[in-house]
Structures are given as C-alpha cells and as structure tokens.
Amino acid sequence: METEARRSSLHANNDNGKRAIHDDDDVISALPDDVLLLILQRLELLTAVRAGAAARRWRHLPRLLPNLDIDVATLLPHRHRDFSVDHVMAAYADATAWFLLPPPGTQHHRNFTSLRLSFYLAEGPYLRTIGDAVAATKADRVQLDIRTTYVALNPITISDIHERVDHDLLCEQLLASFVTACPATFARLTSLALHDLSFSSGSNELSGLLDACHRLEILSLSHCTPSVIEIDAPSCSLLALELHCCSIHSVELTRVPKLERLLCDAATSIGSIRFRSVPRLRALNLSAMHLHHYIENPALLSPALSNLRDVRLCNFVAHDMHWILDLLQAAPLLNNLSIQMLPCWFSNGGLYKSGKEEKIPNVKHRNLTSLEIKANRISKDANVKHYIGLIRECAVCLKRIRLLEQCGYLNCSQVEQS
Secondary structure (H helix, E strand, O other), rough: HHHHHHHHHOOOOOOOOOOOOOOOOOOOOHHHHHHHHHHHHHOOOOHHHHHHHHHHHOOOHHHHHHHEEEEHHHHHOOOOOOOOHHHHHHHHHHHHHHHHHHOOOOOOEEEEEEEEEEEEEEOOOHHHHHHHHHHOOEEEEEEEEEOOOOOOOOOOOOOHHHHHHHHHHHHHHHHHHHHHHHHHHHHEEEEEEEEEOOOOHHHHHHHHHHHOOOOEEEEEEOOOOOEEEEEEEOOOOOOOOEEEEEEEEEEEEEOOOOOOOEEEEEOEEEEEEEEEEEEOOOOOEEHHHHHHHHHHHHHHHHHOOOOOOEEEEEEOHHHHHHHHHHEEEEEEOEEEEEEEEEOOOHHHOOOOOOOOOOOOOOEEEEEOOOOEHHHHHHHHOHHHHHHHHHHHHHEOOOOEEEEEOOOOOOOOOEEEEO
C-alpha cells in the first residue's frame, strides 16, 4: 500500500513546481531541475551531454549548467591521424554555439557563473563563431585556453622545420586576427592560457593583448618563446602571471600595479627578471637562477619585493644562503619561505657568488612563521645548517622548520625531519 501510494505521489503534479514523471521515467527524473543540474555538474561535459541524449526529461539540462568547461580534448575525443584540425574545430565551434547561444526563437542571454573554452587556433570561420558565441553570453568568469599545436603522431623530421616556422607565424596572425575580430570577447576575459606561441614580434604583441583584455586577471604561457616579456600596463587588472616551460631572454615587470603572484617553473629558462613597480606582489614561485640579478645585487630587493608574503625557490645554491638574510631584511612581511637546493655537485663554488666579504644583516624579522628547506645530505651540509641557525636568530616568530632530505636527482625527495 505504501509503495503504491508513493508511486501515485510521484506521478502526480504538485504545487511546488516539481515535474511529474511518466510510466517510462525513473525516480531520479522526478527530481527538480536544480537537483539534476547539481548531478550533471559533477560529470564531464561529454557525459552530461550523453545523459541528455538518453532521456527526454534530461535533454534541456546541459544547456542550463551554470559552470561550463568546453574542452576540445574531452568533448570531442579524437585521434590526430583520423581527423584534420578543420574537422575537429568545425565540430567544436558548432558544439560551442549550441551550448552558449539561446535556442531558436528566444532572445534571452545565457547566464553562467564560469565559462572555460579550450580549443585550437585554426584557419576558417571557427574562431569567429566561438568569439561571437562567448560575446552573446553573460558570465562572471571567462577563460580561454588556446592551443596552437595540433600534434601529429609521426615524429618531426628536419624537413618539417621550415613548415613549423611557417605554422608559428600563421598562429600568431590567427591570434591577432581573433583579438581584432572579437574585441567584446577578449574584453570580458578573466583568464587566458596560451600554448606553443613564439611571439616573434616581441613584447608588443603581449602588450596589445593585455590592452584588449581589460578584465584579465590570470595570464598563463606554456611552451612559449617570446624573446622579451615587458609589461607596462598601469591600468591592467592582472593578478597572476604564470610561465611554464617557456624560453625567454628577459622579463620586465615595469608597471603592473595589481600583480600578486608570479610563477615560473624550473623548466622555464629566463635570462633575467626585473621588478619595477609591483606594489602588491605577494607570492613568488621561481628558480633561484631567475633571480640571479637580485642575488648579485641584494640592495635592489627593496622596495621592489618589500611586500612579499610567500616565496618558493628551487635550484638554490648552498653558497648563496647568505642572500636569504638579505631577503628577510628587504621583505619584512614575509610569512612562508620554501627553498629547494641544487645537489652539491651542481653548486660547486656557488653559481652567483660575488666573492665580497659578507656581512650578517642586523635584523629581527617578526612575520616569518614557516621555513622549509629541501637539500641533498642536508644533515651533513655545514653551510646550510649554519644559515638555518642564522635564520632562526633573525626570525624571532618562527614557528615551524621543515627539513626534507632530497636524493641526488632533482624533484625526488622524502621527509627526513620536521
């Protein structure tokens, strides 16, 4: 009797606006749209689309998702030897328009909390279709993840080099044309990730990109090779700059008033970094090699880096440990410091040791609370142990010291002491 009554109640319409289910529907389909959307939001987009195709009750739901991540790799799984980039991007542009544009006969804009699109740069109408679809929506956060390399399975030969250069130039032109054709789209971006761009025209191209992206908060470059990155944008909204596996001659942060975080991984090669006006810079995640200008000239640390709170350095040389005391003196607000040392056979003599007589700064640091050091044979390195003692004397509020024993190979470590 209870089972029959429950079934009857599920089949009946109610005053709360919940949908009634029919004999061919399951119990889950009786749930209201907002609950079903919570379920779909936890699935990959392709799975959510397939769920919509499998049941009439769910068909309209993928278009109502408040957070969309339309990734060409997951929405359109493909093998490069079976499909051309034109085939993939044509299907991707159509799928993006279906998700973002209102259904035919309606005029309302789609509203999203967050929107992320990941796709290839390609010739044809695809980029304009994507840009127009994004411009027709309303979203709190918009991220574009733009890839230039449609990797073939066959290995690249010497005869492919000239073709690769032409491809790089074409991708730069496509990106510039995309920005010009869809200014409303780029003006609304909050995050932009670029992959495998050479930026042969230099820093002007990046400066123009930042000028077009008024709301941009995060800029990420991966496997890019600009000769120079110079950012002089006093009105930009950039909060974070990330460089992954890039090759750059120099980075000049001239005027970036809102920048809070700079990340350059150890695989990124940078000739030098200069900090001019970055008053809100709070976090650095760099290789010590990127900072050799400041290691050789510690007097330049202040006021350039005086507001740092969190510093993480890898590839640090044991003979440059004295510089850490200079950093503490220049950054009185520093809370957390993490250092990964180079193995001892890489640091013979110190890469950037000036040879001058070193003086111990007379400073009492009152904000550093956490110190982490990763080193090879850390328990037997007298130089490192000596400077740990000096840091303890300097940082009067230090609460936690964590020492990690690192094996001879980089990025291989295990906890020894804490």
